Amino acid sequence: MKFFKSLTTGQRTIALSLGFMLVLSIVRLFTNADDITSSGTISSTLRVATPILLAGLAGVWAERVGIVNIGIEGMMIIGTWFGGYGAWKWGSWAGIALAIVAGSLIGLLHALATVRFNVNHVVSGIAINILAAGTTEYLSIIFFKGQKGGGESQSPAGKGGYGEFDMPFLSGGRIGSWRSPDILGWIEQKHDLPLIPDLAGLLRGLVSDIYIPTIVAISLVPLTAFILWRTRFGLRVRSSGESPQAGESLGVPINRLRYQAMAISGGLAAFGGAYLSCVFTSTYRQGQTGGQGYIGLATTIFGNWTPFGVFRGSILFGFPSALKFRDEKNVPALLLVIAVILIALGIVSAMKNKQMLTMGLFIGAAVSAATYFLVDEVPQEFVAATPYIVTILVLAGAQQQLRPPAHAGIAYRAGENH
Amino acid sequence: MTEYSHLGKQLAVELHGITKRFPGVIANHDVELLVRAGTIHAIVGENGAGKSTLMKTLYGMHQPDEGTITVNGNPAQFKTPTDAIAAGIGMVHQHFMLADNLTITENIILGDEPVDSRGRINFKEARARIESLMTSLGATFNPDTNVSELGVGQRQRVEILKVLYRGAKILILDEPTAVLVPQEVDELFTTLKRLVAEGATVIFISHKLDEVLTYCDEITVIRQGTTVARTTPSQVDRRSLAELMVGSDLPDPSGRETKVGDDVRLQVTGLNLAGDIAGAKLALEDINVAVHSGEIVGIAGVEGNGQFELCESILGLRTILSGSISVCGHELSHTETRDRINMGLSYIPFDRHREGLLLDAPLWENTFLGREENSSLTNGPFISRSKIEADCRSIINRFGVLTPSEQVPAFALSGGNQQKLVVGREMVSDPKILLAAHPTRGVDVGAQAAIWDELRHARDKGLGVLLISADLEELIGLSDRILVMFDGRVTAQLDPATATPEMLGTYMTGEVQGDAR
Numbered sequence: 001m002k003f004f005k006s007l008t009t010g011q012r013t014i015a016l017s018l019g020f021m022l023v024l025s026i027v028r029l030f031t032n033a034d035d036i037t038s039s040g041t042i043s044s045t046l047r048v049a050t051p052i053l054l055a056g057l058a059g060v061w062a063e064r065v066g067i068v069n070i071g072i073e074g075m076m077i078i079g080t081w082f083g084g085y086g087a088w089k090w091g092s093w094a095g096i097a098l099a100i101v102a103g104s105l106i107g108l109l110h111a112l113a114t115v116r117f118n119v120n121h122v123v124s125g126i127a128i129n130i131l132a133a134g135t136t137e138y139l140s141i142i143f144f145k146g147q148k149g150g151g152e153s154q155s156p157a158g159k160g161g162y163g164e165f166d167m168p169f170l171s172g173g174r175i176g177s178w179r180s181p182d183i184l185g186w187i188e189q190k191h192d193l194p195l196i197p198d199l200a201g202l203l204r205g206l207v208s209d210i211y212i213p214t215i216v217a218i219s220l221v222p223l224t225a226f227i228l229w230r231t232r233f234g235l236r237v238r239s240s241g242e243s244p245q246a247g248e249s250l251g252v253p254i255n256r257l258r259y260q261a262m263a264i265s266g267g268l269a270a271f272g273g274a275y276l277s278c279v280f281t282s283t284y285r286q287g288q289t290g291g292q293g294y295i296g297l298a299t300t301i302f303g304n305w306t307p308f309g310v311f312r313g314s315i316l317f318g319f320p321s322a323l324k325f326r327d328e329k330n331v332p333a334l335l336l337v338i339a340v341i342l343i344a345l346g347i348v349s350a351m352k353n354k355q356m357l358t359m360g361l362f363i364g365a366a367v368s369a370a371t372y373f374l375v376d377e378v379p380q381e382f383v384a385a386t387p388y389i390v391t392i393l394v395l396a397g398a399q400q401q402l403r404p405p406a407h408a409g410i411a412y413r414a415g416e417n418h
Numbered sequence: 419m420t421e422y423s424h425l426g427k428q429l430a431v432e433l434h435g436i437t438k439r440f441p442g443v444i445a446n447h448d449v450e451l452l453v454r455a456g457t458i459h460a461i462v463g464e465n466g467a468g469k470s471t472l473m474k475t476l477y478g479m480h481q482p483d484e485g486t487i488t489v490n491g492n493p494a495q496f497k498t499p500t501d502a503i504a505a506g507i508g509m510v511h512q513h514f515m516l517a518d519n520l521t522i523t524e525n526i527i528l529g530d531e532p533v534d535s536r537g538r539i540n541f542k543e544a545r546a547r548i549e550s551l552m553t554s555l556g557a558t559f560n561p562d563t564n565v566s567e568l569g570v571g572q573r574q575r576v577e578i579l580k581v582l583y584r585g586a587k588i589l590i591l592d593e594p595t596a597v598l599v600p601q602e603v604d605e606l607f608t609t610l611k612r613l614v615a616e617g618a619t620v621i622f623i624s625h626k627l628d629e630v631l632t633y634c635d636e637i638t639v640i641r642q643g644t645t646v647a648r649t650t651p652s653q654v655d656r657r658s659l660a661e662l663m664v665g666s667d668l669p670d671p672s673g674r675e676t677k678v679g680d681d682v683r684l685q686v687t688g689l690n691l692a693g694d695i696a697g698a699k700l701a702l703e704d705i706n707v708a709v710h711s712g713e714i715v716g717i718a719g720v721e722g723n724g725q726f727e728l729c730e731s732i733l734g735l736r737t738i739l740s741g742s743i744s745v746c747g748h749e750l751s752h753t754e755t756r757d758r759i760n761m762g763l764s765y766i767p768f769d770r771h772r773e774g775l776l777l778d779a780p781l782w783e784n785t786f787l788g789r790e791e792n793s794s795l796t797n798g799p800f801i802s803r804s805k806i807e808a809d810c811r812s813i814i815n816r817f818g819v820l821t822p823s824e825q826v827p828a829f830a831l832s833g834g835n836q837q838k839l840v841v842g843r844e845m846v847s848d849p850k851i852l853l854a855a856h857p858t859r860g861v862d863v864g865a866q867a868a869i870w871d872e873l874r875h876a877r878d879k880g881l882g883v884l885l886i887s888a889d890l891e892e893l894i895g896l897s898d899r900i901l902v903m904f905d906g907r908v909t910a911q912l913d914p915a916t917a918t919p920e921m922l923g924t925y926m927t928g929e930v931q932g933d934a935r
Contacts, residue, residue, distance in 0.1 A: 230538050232531040235520075239528050242517030249479075249515045250529030250580070251500035406518055 042205020049318030054272030055296020056310035065261035070125025073293025074132030079273020084284020087158025099274035107266020153286035167207035241405035436485035463640035464862035466832035508581030679711030683882035689741035716897030762850030
C-alpha cells in the first residue's frame with residue numbers, strides 16, 4: 001500500500017490498468033474466452049464508449065459551470081435526428097456538424113431557462129428531454145415519412161464515408177497500395193501465453209478499425225482538461241460552478257460564461273447523438289440513444305467531474321457492452337472477472353480493517369464465481385442488463401470519494417448573495 | 419462636525435449626500451463620509467443600519483439614487499465592481515467570496531489572469547506576483563493548496579491578497595473580525611497597519627466597539643441609514659460610542675446575582691463519539707458536563723473542536739459510541755430527537771442559515787418550525803394559521819425583530835433580526851434546557867443586549883443553558899462556569915470571575931491544558 005501511495009497519478013493509472021489486464025488475462029486462460037481481450041473487443045469498446053464519453057464531457061462542461069444538465073439525453077436525441085438528416089442530405093460529416101449546431105442551440109435553451117428565468121435545473125432538463133423526443137418524432141413525420149428508406153421513426157440511409165483507420169506495421173494498415181505486416185495481430189494470436197497477447201490485443205484495438213470521429217472525440221478529453229485547467233476561460237468556468245459570487249465580485253461575467261459553456265455542453269451531447277446515427281449506424285432511428293445520455297451523466301459523476309475520469313467511466317461501461325455485442329458467450333467470463341476484482345478489493349479493505357465492507361465484497365465475489373460455475377447459460381435479459389449493472393455497482397462504490405462542483409444546480413441570481 | 423481637509427492629508431474617499439432606496443426601504447439617506455488617505459477608518463453601526471449597503475455603493479455593486487462619490491479628489495461613478503477596482507478600491511466581503519475547490523492562486527487571479535498570447539494562464543508570473551504580495555502581507559502558505567484546506571484567518575488573508583493583487587489602495591473590510599479568535603484579530607490588525615504604512619487606506623466596518631477603539635484612527639457612526647457622528651477613539655469611550663450607535667441609553671450589562679439551582683437539568687457522562695472517518699480518532703472523547711437549573715455553562719473553543727458534535731449528540735442527531743445523556747433525570751441516549759425536544763430541550767443552532775431558518779419561507783412558518791405538536795398553535799390535526807401568525811407577531815414584538823410583517827420571507831431580514839427570530843422561537847416554548855450556539859453571532863449591540871437580557875431572565879426563572887460562543891466577552895459575562903473544548907475533549911474548567919479573554923485564548927489553542935473536572 002505504501003508503495004502504491006508513493007506513485008504519481010499517472011504511474012498509478014498504469015499500474016492499475018496493468019493489474020486489470022492481468023486479471024483479464026488469467027480469466028481468459030482459464031475460460032478460453034479469447035475474445036475478452038481481443039483487439040476486436042477493444043476497438044468495439046471504443047466505439048460503444050464514444051457517445052457515452054461525449055455525453056459525459058457534456059456533463060462536465062455543464063456542471064463545472066454550475067448547471068445540472070439532466071437534458072443531455074434530450075440533446076443527444078436532437079443530435080441523432082439532425083445527424084441522420086444531415087447525413088442523408090449531404091453526408092455524414094455534414095450530419096455531425098449540423099447536429100453540433102442544433103445541440104448548441106438546445107444547450108442555450110437550457111441556459112436561457114436556468115440562467116435567465118431561474119427555472120429549476122432538473123425541471124428544465126426533463127422538459128428538454130420530453131421536448132427533444134416529441135420534436136424529433138414530429139420532424140421525422142414531416143421530413144422522413146414517404147422518403148425512400150425513411151419513415152415515421154427512421155431516416156433514409158445516410159451517405160457514409162469516414163474510412164476506418166489502421167496504423168501501418170502495428171495493425172496492418174496500408175501505405176499507398178502496399179499492405180504493411182500486422183505485427184500486433186500476429187502476437188495477439190499466441191493465445192497460450194499469459195498477458196502478452198492481451199497487451200497486444202489492447203494496443204492493436206487502439207490502432208485498428210478506428211473511425212476518425214472516435215479519434216476526434218477522444219482528443220476532446222485532453223483538450224477539455226487543458227481548457228478547463230490551463231486557460232483563463234476555463235478557470236472562469238470552474239469558478240462559476242464553485243462560487244459564482246466570488247467570480248461576480250471580481251467582474252467575471254458569470255451569466256455569459258454559463259451560456260457559452262452550455263452551448264459547448266449541448267454541442268458535445270449532440271455530437272454523441274450524431275455519432276450513433278451517422279457513425280455507429282448510418283440511419284437515424286427513434287429511441288436510438290436508449291438512455292446513453294443518462295449513462296453519460298453517470299460517468300460525469302463517476303469521473304469526479306474531470307474529463308479523464310469520464311473517459312475511464314465510459315470505457316468501463318463500453319467494455320461489457322462490447323463483449324455483449326461481439327458474442328454473448330463472453331458475458332459469463334465477465335462474472336469471473338468481477339469475482340477476481342471483488343476479491344482484490346476485499347483484500348484491500350481487509351488491510352484497512354473495514355470488516356463489514358470486506359465481508360460484503362467476499363460474499364459478492366463468491367456469488368459471482370458460483371454463478372459462473374453453476375449456470376451454463378446466462379439469461380438474455382441479464383446479458384442485456386450487464387453494462388447497466390456494472391455502472392450502478394461502480395457508481396455506488398465510488399460515491400463516497402466524489403467532490404461535485406459546490407454550486408452546481410443551485411439557483412443563482414446576479415447581485416444577490418444571501 | 420470636523421472637516422478633515424485642513425489637516426493637510428488628502429482625502430481618499432468622499433461621499434456626499436448618498437441616498438439609496440430599495441423597494442419599500444430607504445437603506446441610506448444623506449450619508450456623508452470622509453476618509454483620509456493612510457488611515458484606518460471605522461464605520462460602526464447596528465445591524466441593518468446601512469453600513470454594508472453604503473460600502474456596496476462605494477464598491478460599485480449598485481448605484482446610489484442621489485449623491486456624489488469622490489475618490490482621491492476625482493469624481494467617480496461606478497457601474498460595476500470592475501470600475502471601482504480600476505479606481506483602486508477593493509472589498510473584502512463579510513461572507514468570504516472564495517471558491518473552495520480552487521487553489522489560492524486561482525482564487526486570487528480569477529478575473530484578472532495573466533495570460534500568454536495563446537490564452538494560456540501564465541501561472542509562473544501569477545505565482546511570482548502573489549509571493550511578493552505575500553511577503554509584504556506577512557502571509558505564509560503554499561499558493562498551490564486548495565482554499566478548502568485553509569482556516570478562517572488564512573482565508574481572510576487570501577481575500578486581502580485578492581484585493582491587493584488588483585492594485586487596490588483603498589481597502590473596504592466588511593466585519594472582518596466577526597469570524598476570528600482574539601489572536602487572529604491581533605494578526606489582522608498588524609497586517610492592516612503594515613498596509614497603511616505602505617500607503618494604503620482601510621475602511622473597516624464593525625460593530626465590535628473594543629476593536630474600533632483600539633485599532634482605528636477615525637470613526638464614522640451610522641444609525642438608521644444615515645451618518646450621525648464623526649469622531650476619533652480619543653474623543654469617545656466604549657459606552658458613549660455604543661449609545662451613539664443605538665441612539666439611546668444602554669441597559670447596564672453588569673450586575674448579576676446568580677442563584678444556581680440544585681437539580682441537574684442536563685447531565686452528560688463519559689460521552690464518546692466516533693469521528694467521521696472510520697478508524698480515525700474520536701470526534702468527542704470522554705465528555706462530562708452537568709448543567710443545573712438556573713445555570714449558564716459556557717463552552718469556549720476554536721470552532722471545529724467538537725462543540726458542534728456535542729450539540730448534535732445531545733440532540734440525538736448523531737449516534738454516540740458510549741456514555742449517557744439525561745435531561746431532568748430522564749436518560750435519553752436512545753430516544754429520538756422529537757422526544758428529547760418534548761422533554762424540554764431547545765437549540766439555537768450554529769448557523770442560522772443552514773439549520774435555523776427556511777430562508778425562502780415567511781416568518782410565521784419559521785417560528786412554527788419544530789413546534790408542530792404545540793396544541794396552542796393547531797386545531798386538532800390541522801395547523802392554525804391565525805394562531806401561528808399571532809404567535810409569530812408576539813415573538814417579533816417581544817424580541818424586537820425589525821420587519822414589516824410576519825409574512826415576509828426570512829431572507830429579507832438582516833442577519834441580526836434573523837437571529838432574534840430564532841432565539842425568540844427557541845425561548846417562547848419555555849424549555850428546561852437550552853443549547854445556545856453563538857446566540858448573538860453577527861448581532862449588533864442593541865440586539866445583543868436584548869438577547870442577553872432574555873437569557874438572564876430565563877436563567878433566573880430556572881432555565882439551564884449550555885452556551886457555546888466565540889465571543890469571549892459574552893462567555894465571561896454570562897457564564898457561571900466556563901469549560902474549554904479542544905480537540906474533542908474538555909480540557910479546562912475556568913471561573914468567569916477570574917478568567918480573561920487572553921487566558922481563554924491560550925486554553926483554546928491547546929497551548930495550555932488545565933484541570934478539566
